[in-house]
Amino acid sequence: MNRYAVILAGGAGTRFWPLSRRREPKQFLRLFSEKTLFEMTVERIRGLIPAERILVCCNAGYRDIVRRLMPDLPAENLIGEPAGRNTAPCIALAALLLAARDPGSSMCVLPSDHHIADSNRFLKLMDAALKGAETLDLLLTFGIIPTSPHTGFGYIRTGDTRATIDGVALLAAEQFVEKPHPVLAEEYLSQGNYYWNSGMFAWKTSTILEQFDRWLPEVLRPLQEHLASAGTTDPEEPRFAHAFSRLPSISIDYGVMEKSKEVALVRGDFGWNDVGSWDALEALMPLENGNLTVGGDIVMHDSKRCIAVSRDKLVACLGVENLIVVATGDAVLVARKDRAQDLRLIVQKLRDEQKDQYL
Amino acid sequence: MNRYAVILAGGAGTRFWPLSRRREPKQFLRLFSEKTLFEMTVERIRGLIPAERILVCCNAGYRDIVRRLMPDLPAENLIGEPAGRNTAPCIALAALLLAARDPGSSMCVLPSDHHIADSNRFLKLMDAALKGAETLDLLLTFGIIPTSPHTGFGYIRTGDTRATIDGVALLAAEQFVEKPHPVLAEEYLSQGNYYWNSGMFAWKTSTILEQFDRWLPEVLRPLQEHLASAGTTDPEEPRFAHAFSRLPSISIDYGVMEKSKEVALVRGDFGWNDVGSWDALEALMPLENGNLTVGGDIVMHDSKRCIAVSRDKLVACLGVENLIVVATGDAVLVARKDRAQDLRLIVQKLRDEQKDQYL
Numbered sequence: 001m002n003r004y005a006v007i008l009a010g011g012a013g014t015r016f017w018p019l020s021r022r023r024e025p026k027q028f029l030r031l032f033s034e035k036t037l038f039e040m041t042v043e044r045i046r047g048l049i050p051a052e053r054i055l056v057c058c059n060a061g062y063r064d065i066v067r068r069l070m071p072d073l074p075a076e077n078l079i080g081e082p083a084g085r086n087t088a089p090c091i092a093l094a095a096l097l098l099a100a101r102d103p104g105s106s107m108c109v110l111p112s113d114h115h116i117a118d119s120n121r122f123l124k125l126m127d128a129a130l131k132g133a134e135t136l137d138l139l140l141t142f143g144i145i146p147t148s149p150h151t152g153f154g155y156i157r158t159g160d161t162r163a164t165i166d167g168v169a170l171l172a173a174e175q176f177v178e179k180p181h182p183v184l185a186e187e188y189l190s191q192g193n194y195y196w197n198s199g200m201f202a203w204k205t206s207t208i209l210e211q212f213d214r215w216l217p218e219v220l221r222p223l224q225e226h227l228a229s230a231g232t233t234d235p236e237e238p239r240f241a242h243a244f245s246r247l248p249s250i251s252i253d254y255g256v257m258e259k260s261k262e263v264a265l266v267r268g269d270f271g272w273n274d275v276g277s278w279d280a281l282e283a284l285m286p287l288e289n290g291n292l293t294v295g296g297d298i299v300m301h302d303s304k305r306c307i308a309v310s311r312d313k314l315v316a317c318l319g320v321e322n323l324i325v326v327a328t329g330d331a332v333l334v335a336r337k338d339r340a341q342d343l344r345l346i347v348q349k350l351r352d353e354q355k356d357q358y359l
Numbered sequence: 360m361n362r363y364a365v366i367l368a369g370g371a372g373t374r375f376w377p378l379s380r381r382r383e384p385k386q387f388l389r390l391f392s393e394k395t396l397f398e399m400t401v402e403r404i405r406g407l408i409p410a411e412r413i414l415v416c417c418n419a420g421y422r423d424i425v426r427r428l429m430p431d432l433p434a435e436n437l438i439g440e441p442a443g444r445n446t447a448p449c450i451a452l453a454a455l456l457l458a459a460r461d462p463g464s465s466m467c468v469l470p471s472d473h474h475i476a477d478s479n480r481f482l483k484l485m486d487a488a489l490k491g492a493e494t495l496d497l498l499l500t501f502g503i504i505p506t507s508p509h510t511g512f513g514y515i516r517t518g519d520t521r522a523t524i525d526g527v528a529l530l531a532a533e534q535f536v537e538k539p540h541p542v543l544a545e546e547y548l549s550q551g552n553y554y555w556n557s558g559m560f561a562w563k564t565s566t567i568l569e570q571f572d573r574w575l576p577e578v579l580r581p582l583q584e585h586l587a588s589a590g591t592t593d594p595e596e597p598r599f600a601h602a603f604s605r606l607p608s609i610s611i612d613y614g615v616m617e618k619s620k621e622v623a624l625v626r627g628d629f630g631w632n633d634v635g636s637w638d639a640l641e642a643l644m645p646l647e648n649g650n651l652t653v654g655g656d657i658v659m660h661d662s663k664r665c666i667a668v669s670r671d672k673l674v675a676c677l678g679v680e681n682l683i684v685v686a687t688g689d690a691v692l693v694a695r696k697d698r699a700q701d702l703r704l705i706v707q708k709l710r711d712e713q714k715d716q717y718l
Contacts, residue, residue: 018673018675297714297717299705299708299709299712301701301704301705301708302698302701310691313689313690313691314377314689314690314691314709314714314717315690315691315693316377316690316691316692316693316694316705316709317693317694318692318693318694318695318698318701318702318704318705319694319695319697319698319701320682320693320694320695323679323682323693325691325693327686327691330672330673331672331673331674331675332669332672332673332674332675332684332686332691333675333677334674334675334676334677334679334682334684334693335675335676335677335678335679336677336678336679338678339661339677339678342660342661342677342678343677345660345677346658346660346675346677349658349660350658350673350675353658355656355673358656358673
């Protein structure tokens with residue numbers, strides 16, 4: 001059974017504003033390495049799946065940057081979404097294209113905006129997950145062992161072990177829950193059988209299509225009909241753009257995983273970090289005198305526990321603590337570090353004031 | 360008796376870095392108005408002295424900017440210093456040039472990097488000071504009533520009233536003291552007869568030259584000799600540059616005022632502000648929700664008591680307090696407001712690291 005990877009590179013985030021912009025979202029930034037998160041995701045899965053069986057789904061507008069970062073990506077493996085419709089429609093489309101190309105295949109789905117510290121462990125667990133998917137017809141999901149009562153993630157409640165593959169337990173996934181309130185998050189953390197939903201999956205192509213057919217036919221059928229009649233998936237082709245744009249915007253978690261009874265969870269203990277905000281960088285990069293500095297000329301004087309990022313400017317900090325300072329060509333952010341999650345409020349304000357040039 | 364004003368526009372400061380640079384020091388910045396401090400100084404004294412009797416002394420390198428800001432300045436009224444030698448040499452030179460041009464004149468000396476809120480009061484006091492100088496042969500200095508135990512200013516101890524002109528008391532100036540230690544500054548503040556040294560003076564041209572001859576002949580005589588032999592004061596003329604550069608670097612306060620017994624002080628109660636650091640702007644400009652914003656696109660969210668200055672960039676502050684944030688084309692400063700005085704440490708660091716492009 002041939003294995004494929006479907007890398008989701010579509011998201012446009014604001015959590016690394018002003019470095020991340022509409023034209024250059026997080027997965028394409030060189031935040032803490034010479035490589036982007038997207039490139040790291042591709043390189044990691046290549047330990048298990050060859051380049052010719054790696055597919056990339058992204059907004060049509062990001063295709064050029066994907067081609068530049070992954071020059072050996074076969075043209076037919078690049079799926080451009082004519083519009084953002086969350087994860088279910090693009091995963092359904094990828095599965096349909098794979099079913100036509102290699103009906104007996106299995107596939108994993110990988111977001112490209114996360115960091116994974118231990119690639120070997122990741123590959124071992126992914127191999128086990130794919131084996132589980134291939135032999136047991138399960139939908140495999142990767143759960144992250146929570147380290148804090150984070151309210152920004154969905155949680156998955158697990159039950160007994162359904163199977164063990166190469167020493168890796170596949171736990172019954174009993175419930176998917178949306179981003180919880182803080183009190184609930186504390187409860188989940190203390191109970192020990194809740195995991196963060198990482199958005200990484202593994203399944204047989206035929207299995208996920210059956211599940212789409214059962215739980216989300218309003219996504220699957222229009223795509224099947226379009227492929228049967230027109231065939232093309234060029235995002236600039238009006239019929240495809242029209243068909244795709246009419247699909248509901250829905251996540252695979254909400255549309256399929258929450259409903260299916262055939263879901264098992266692998267505990268993803270491979271040093272996962274969602275790099276969800278500027279302060280996340282502190283866990284991923286070495287500090288210098290307690291400060292984290294990235295790029296540019298940065299002068300720190302009597303300053304502690306700061307994150308300073310500069311693209312091409314001098315940044316000088318004097319007597320400050322616990323700040324995030326980011327300087328790009330046209331914008332400067334100065335934020336208290338424990339307010340990093342609220343960056344969206346700034347972005348919203350810019351949107352409200354129609355300062356689109358900064359978005 | 361004709362009155363002249365000598366405006367000192369020479370200084371290169373770092374206290375408004377990164378906005379103030381070697382090529383654009385404080386007096387030439389548009390910090391809190393459409394007008395520079397230099398222009399405001401010129402306009403103010405024009406209430407008493409016509410343009411053709413206003414002289415400007417500055418580093419040779421600033422002559423172009425002075426000409427641009429004051430297009431009606433007669434060419435012969437612009438004195439370019441070939442080298443920075445503190446205030447005594449350039450004041451001596453201005454007095455010598457005035458003595459040749461108008462021997463019976465009086466003159467006032469005005470730094471151009473201060474802000475004065477009440478121009479009418481200033482003009483009234485300056486008129487009284489010049490009258491005192493003209494009729495009593497005194498050296499008049501303006502003292503500022505201290506509002507804090509500031510350790511960045513020199514102080515002047517006063518005694519009895521020597522004379523009263525138009526209702527303005529000319530107090531005996533008994534002692535000039537250098538920038539004091541904090542304990543001493545507290546003492547001066549509580550004693551009530553100490554004033555901050557504003558660096559503004561008034562005297563007859565002949566009086567100051569006599570005093571130079573007595574207390575600072577090492578500055579006066581080489582200038583007299585140069586003028587008698589060569590004549591030119593073109594700062595690019597090698598003989599003048601050579602003669603000027605060999606003068607000691609010394610302030611008029613230290614070289615003359617401290618030593619002379621003929622000094623009287625006018626209490627300068629005209630809303631003087633030395634605009635000595637970024638935080639000084641708060642007293643000079645209206646705040647908005649407790650923040651001071653100057654120029655550019657500035658977005659404040661949950662931020663208090665901050666000073667944000669931007670030349671052409673977006674500056675966004677999130678959840679921060681008591682910060683100074685300054686963004687220029689190539690540099691960004693983020694400083695705790697109560698550390699504004701220590702900005703020189705950043706500038707020194709840049710100098711040490713030979714990052715001259717930012718100075």
